[in-house]
Amino acid sequence: MRAEAVDATPAVAVRAIAGDERPAQLAQRLQLSLTSLPQAARLLFSFGPQGLELQAPGRRLKPLRVDFTGPGVERVGSQLLLRAARVKTRPARLLDLTAGLGADAWRLAQAGFIVTAIERQPLVHALLEDALTRAPRLAGTGSLQVVCADARSALRNLEPSAWPEVVYLDPMFPEQGRTALPRRELQLLRELTGDDDNGVELATLARMRSTRRVVVKRPLHAPPLLPSVDVCLKGRAVRFDVYLVAAGP
Known part of the structure; x- marks a missing residue:
């Protein structure tokens, strides 16, 4: 019997940024994978110009970000x-x-x-x-x-x-x-x-x-x-x- 394929995509990962230590520090603290590929996980932490946000690559969902200034x-x-x-x-x-x-x-x-x-x-x-x-x-x-x-x-x-x-x-x-x-x-x-x-x-x-x-x-x-x-x-x-x-x- 042929075994069904197993989805090995991580549930959550952190997107690496060249020259920025924050992603690696966050990944270590939360025990998550660090990646440079935007589609490497179902949910992806990313540091952008407006702060840290949680994205859902490939899905039509607005990134989740907390902002106390808006x-x-x-x-x-x-x-x-x-x-x-x-x-x-x-x-x-x-x-x-x-x-x-x-x-x-x-x-x-x-x-x-x-x-x-x-x-x-x-x-x-x-x-x-x-x-x-x-x-x-x-x-x-x-x-x-x-x-x-x-x-x-x-x-x-x-x-x-x-x-x-x-x-x-x-x-x-x-x-x-x-x-x-x-x-x-x-x-x-x-x-x-x-x-x-x-x-x-x-x-x-x-x-x-x-x-x-x-x-x-x-x-x-x-x-x-x-x-x-x-x-x-x-x-x-x-x-x-x-x-x-x-x-x-």
Whole structure:
């Protein structure tokens, strides 16, 4: 019986650039192949004039790149998010459990929060780190740190002295039929991270570690992750469910 051909194309590689050490350093850190061929992998990290981006050679998908300087940072519902996360503590610590492309974390840091954003996917984390090197300086007390970790483990390992005033999460909502396809620039993100089915667990753990409130971003008509929502702020497409927490340590 004839054996079927096996696709030996690497899933992800880093494109080499003559005279530039960054690709080799990134490949070593992420344990990826380094290549000079544009079609050498199904997904390809490439350093371009606008920063690090993840490309899909041969596919009609927009490259995935994080940028904290453009208009895309002003995402739908950003003002509602600030209202949902607002606390009297100044400055307030905020833990973003689902950083994704970082737009919400950056917006919160701009508003003065001390933000730690957690991203479990190392490839997405690399894009976030690159964006921070190009980001403008934050005014006031705001700051943003991105960490590559599993959010559940990070929550469980938090010492009481490090519990944040606010915990924020935006679980990736599963697709529901053909009409729910994400925008092209987010298709690669979904391929990398998959649908997040840990939202309920994360929200439950968050309520045990936040000292003031937990904020959950949801599609407008989706059910809440947890019952007993204290405050609900609704926009045209999304809403923010707020769970208030009694003062912690």
